[in-house]
Amino acid sequence: MSVLTREDAQLRARRIEVHRYTIDLDLTRGDEHFGSTTTIRFSAREDGADTFVELNPAALHRAVLDGHDLALDPAEVIADGRIPLTGLARGEHELRVETDMTYSRTGEGMHRFTDPADGETYLYTTCAMSDAPRVYAAFDQPDLKAVFDVRVTAPPQWTVLGNGVATRDGDPADGRWRIAPTPPISTYLVALAAGPYHSVHTEHAGIPFGLHVRRSLAPHLEADADELLDLTRRCFDRYHDIFDEPYPFDSYDQAFVPEFNFGAMENPGLVTFRDELVFRSAVTDVERQTRAMIMAHEMAHMWFGNLVTMTWWDDLWLNESFAEYMGFQILTETTRYTDTWADFGIRRKGWGYDADQRPSTHPVAPAPELVPDTAAARLNIDGISYAKGASALRQLVTWLGEKDFLAGINEHFTRHRFGNATLADFLDSLARSTDRDVHAWADAWLRTTGVDTLTPAISTDGGHWHLEIHHEGAPEPARRRPHRIAIGLYDHEPAAPHQLVLRKRVETELNGTDPAARLSFSGPRPDLLLLNDGDLTYTKVRLDPGSWKAAVRSLSGLPDTVSRATLWNAARDMVREGDLPAADYLDAARTHLPHETDIAIVQGVLAFARTQIADRYVPADQRSAALNTIAATCRDLLRRTEDGSGPGLRLSAVRTYVTSATAPAELTDWLDGDAVPGGPALDPELRWQILGRLAVLGAVGPADIDAELARDSSATGQEGAARCRAALPDPDAKRAAWDALFGDSPDLPALSNYLVTATATGFWQPEHHDLLTEYVPRYFTDAAATAARRGPAIAEALTRSGFPTTVDATTLRLGEQCLTAPDLLPALRRHLEDQLDDLRRALRVRNEPAD
Numbered sequence: 001m002s003v004l005t006r007e008d009a010q011l012r013a014r015r016i017e018v019h020r021y022t023i024d025l026d027l028t029r030g031d032e033h034f035g036s037t038t039t040i041r042f043s044a045r046e047d048g049a050d051t052f053v054e055l056n057p058a059a060l061h062r063a064v065l066d067g068h069d070l071a072l073d074p075a076e077v078i079a080d081g082r083i084p085l086t087g088l089a090r091g092e093h094e095l096r097v098e099t100d101m102t103y104s105r106t107g108e109g110m111h112r113f114t115d116p117a118d119g120e121t122y123l124y125t126t127c128a129m130s131d132a133p134r135v136y137a138a139f140d141q142p143d144l145k146a147v148f149d150v151r152v153t154a155p156p157q158w159t160v161l162g163n164g165v166a167t168r169d170g171d172p173a174d175g176r177w178r179i180a181p182t183p184p185i186s187t188y189l190v191a192l193a194a195g196p197y198h199s200v201h202t203e204h205a206g207i208p209f210g211l212h213v214r215r216s217l218a219p220h221l222e223a224d225a226d227e228l229l230d231l232t233r234r235c236f237d238r239y240h241d242i243f244d245e246p247y248p249f250d251s252y253d254q255a256f257v258p259e260f261n262f263g264a265m266e267n268p269g270l271v272t273f274r275d276e277l278v279f280r281s282a283v284t285d286v287e288r289q290t291r292a293m294i295m296a297h298e299m300a301h302m303w304f305g306n307l308v309t310m311t312w313w314d315d316l317w318l319n320e321s322f323a324e325y326m327g328f329q330i331l332t333e334t335t336r337y338t339d340t341w342a343d344f345g346i347r348r349k350g351w352g353y354d355a356d357q358r359p360s361t362h363p364v365a366p367a368p369e370l371v372p373d374t375a376a377a378r379l380n381i382d383g384i385s386y387a388k389g390a391s392a393l394r395q396l397v398t399w400l401g402e403k404d405f406l407a408g409i410n411e412h413f414t415r416h417r418f419g420n421a422t423l424a425d426f427l428d429s430l431a432r433s434t435d436r437d438v439h440a441w442a443d444a445w446l447r448t449t450g451v452d453t454l455t456p457a458i459s460t461d462g463g464h465w466h467l468e469i470h471h472e473g474a475p476e477p478a479r480r481r482p483h484r485i486a487i488g489l490y491d492h493e494p495a496a497p498h499q500l501v502l503r504k505r506v507e508t509e510l511n512g513t514d515p516a517a518r519l520s521f522s523g524p525r526p527d528l529l530l531l532n533d534g535d536l537t538y539t540k541v542r543l544d545p546g547s548w549k550a551a552v553r554s555l556s557g558l559p560d561t562v563s564r565a566t567l568w569n570a571a572r573d574m575v576r577e578g579d580l581p582a583a584d585y586l587d588a589a590r591t592h593l594p595h596e597t598d599i600a601i602v603q604g605v606l607a608f609a610r611t612q613i614a615d616r617y618v619p620a621d622q623r624s625a626a627l628n629t630i631a632a633t634c635r636d637l638l639r640r641t642e643d644g645s646g647p648g649l650r651l652s653a654v655r656t657y658v659t660s661a662t663a664p665a666e667l668t669d670w671l672d673g674d675a676v677p678g679g680p681a682l683d684p685e686l687r688w689q690i691l692g693r694l695a696v697l698g699a700v701g702p703a704d705i706d707a708e709l710a711r712d713s714s715a716t717g718q719e720g721a722a723r724c725r726a727a728l729p730d731p732d733a734k735r736a737a738w739d740a741l742f743g744d745s746p747d748l749p750a751l752s753n754y755l756v757t758a759t760a761t762g763f764w765q766p767e768h769h770d771l772l773t774e775y776v777p778r779y780f781t782d783a784a785a786t787a788a789r790r791g792p793a794i795a796e797a798l799t800r801s802g803f804p805t806t807v808d809a810t811t812l813r814l815g816e817q818c819l820t821a822p823d824l825l826p827a828l829r830r831h832l833e834d835q836l837d838d839l840r841r842a843l844r845v846r847n848e849p850a851d
Contacts, residue, residue, distance in 0.1 A: 109134025191267030266301030297327030313377030321389025352387030450474030488533030688720030726762030760802030
């Protein structure tokens with residue numbers, strides 16, 4: 001299959017204009033294929049124009065241009081993924097393409113899923129960012145917008161959903177549906193869902209709203225429907241308060257679909273979410289808040305991304321950074337979730353910091369030549385485009401002022417509604433609303449890479465104290481960004497020395513040109529000085545020795561949640577840089593988490609301690625001690641919440657305690673008793689988590705897993721069973737899991753994207769180091785072959801969840817050798833590069849040689 005280059009896209013956009021797609025999909029042709037007939041009305045801008053349409057069919061039956069059959073070799077079209085259109089006359093044309101398409105099992109194109117709970121089948125599409133040709137013939141690039149008129153034939157008992165209101169067409173027994181034509185949208189935004197979905201409907205502001213999920217999850221959707229619809233209404237109303245343009249589509253459906261590769265996808269009028277967001281087991285308030293943020297994020301895309309769309313994928317960040325920022329901000333303004341920025345700081349922002357310190361980092365707004373094709377564009381769905389970009393926009397709002405920022409946004413929507421725009425267009429719109437130099441700001445923030453570091457130095461002089469803020473840029477110390485920051489000055493509370501009280505918060509601007517800024521104050525120095533208090537900018541911060549001493553003593557006594565998150569982030573970064581021993585971080589967690597009230601902070605700190613420190617940053621002979629410290633921290637949290645207070649804190653502690661257990665007896669008692677003493681009762685997800693840890697410890701076997709699967713035969717149960725089987729410390733179990741992941745036998749069906757992730761997650765366990773040694777060199781050859789065969793989604797799963805857990809120079813050497821292969825799938829190469837850089841960092845933190 002060819003990938004679309006930016007050069008080809010620009011040439012095609014100059015040569016043609018696309019008006020309308022009429023798409024007819026037949027979903028009644030069996031389990032493997034569906035029918036797709038596409039009619040495209042378009043215009044050639046000049047005589048003799050050559051262009052092409054993308055297509056990825058199982059079979060090409062016919063292609064007709066202006067009433068004449070095209071002489072095509074179907075095998076060549078299938079191999080190349082393109083139908084050439086040559087010598088076009090200037091003016092209107094009509095292309096009709098009749099095909100059979102293949103259902104996907106990887107979440108790309110038209111995904112087909114059969115629910116093991118009841119045998120029902122569900123379909124949905126994911127066309128982003130270059131998978132539309134898996135569903136229909138398309139001029140597949142974001143700046144060739146058109147009207148889409150979609151008709152569907154489905155089993156008569158099914159529901160069909162699309163970008164517009166879907167209605168039955170004719171006799172219901174015929175299963176024919178027509179979806180209302182859209183306004184002009186991009187090809188990657190076309191969406192369909194079909195199956196016996198359970199639905200909840202309402203209407204708000206004259207717009208029909210719908211929630212949809214597979215039937216086996218219907219009770220769980222019904223339990224949360226009031227909350228979900230209330231969130232939808234609140235976000236919808238708030239966006240209408242701040243945006244001049246009204247909601248641009250005729251309906252707003254939210255479909256929770258199985259085996260979805262992303263958190264959600266912003267298809268106009270039909271947002272698709274991973275259906276894990278319909279909770280079937282107990283969750284914390286932070287997980288509910290995360291779901292609400294995703295909902296707000298996707299709704300923001302209706303304006304930024306769908307009403308106004310990027311011209312090419314180099315401006316992907318404009319979509320995602322804006323929606324990420326708005327998702328957190330709108331929740332803070334209009335819902336009960338008022339501490340969303342603490343969650344962003346402790347759990348989301350680290351994604352951006354980590355990505356920005358790898359060799360694969362890129363500017364938030366990369367130069368066009370850095371995104372030469374759609375394969376390269378896919379790699380920028382990362383912590384830079386989301387978390388760093390949102391952080392940059394938050395700093396922009398701080399620097400510009402919210403009023404001017406929103407005025408510029410509304411100018412942008414008005415000028416480019418139902419069209420396409422670039423970064424330059426966005427900056428021009430902002431510039432019209434402010435006197436500040438937004439173009440210079442963008443050059444410093446959006447066109448550069450790396451994370452600045454701010455380090456305080458405090459000196460005293462009689463009755464005064466002086467603060468010098470050393471400002472270092474990255475990757476070059478002299479290349480610094482401007483920052484507007486707050487500085488928190490805190491003192492110990494005399495009556496409660498483990499509490500800190502805010503003396504004063506000072507705002508200042510760092511101009512980005514000077515290597516240091518100096519401020520002077522009267523009176524004694526504060527016990528703790530925190531740069532970037534409030535977390536309004538994107539930078540690493542350090543603490544002076546006196547402030548770090550106060551933080552070690554009183555971190556949990558800081559009064560503001562975001563301030564505590566900022567401090568924990570500083571500690572996390574110091575561990576990653578080798579400036580703070582991993583054991584000291586664990587000791588701080590042991591001291592302060594039992595007193596922490598914010599669930600996001602507890603979850604974020606425990607996750608870093610368990611997955612990074614215990615599994616990567618401490619040497620193997622210290623891992624048991626690290627796990628015991630983490631488990632002891634969780635026990636302290638469990639004791640604190642025995643009275644029923646803080647159920648979210650308790651659930652977070654139970655989950656991490658389970659994964660940190662080094663002996664099976666207590667977990668076995670919990671599983672046999674179907675409850676944790678003092679609560680909670682074990683729901684299916686906790687049972688699978690406990691069984692998974694017992695599998696790692698060798699305390700259960702295949703019969704126990706089969707028994708649990710009989711108890712929970714859902715899709716989640718199937719994933720849990722796959723994870724547990726792969727986690728058994730048994731050579732036969734490891735061999736079977738490996739064959740399921742990487743085998744290419746017709747007798748062994750290919751795993752779906754979710755079962756790949758589950759099996760890979762179970763397979764690699766630090767406890768099984770000796771058993772897994774032989775698989776480390778095999779990983780690099782087998783992953784490359786499987787990625788080439790199965791595509792980017794599986795490549796990402798195999799590197800994200802399937803990379804070896806061995807932290808040693810041999811694994812690094814084998815990985816670097818793998819990267820020398822010239823034909824690696826780009827998605828595999830990028831994620832391998834990132835994993836290997838993380839491995840180098842872990843070896844540095846351990847003080848172990850990398851060669």
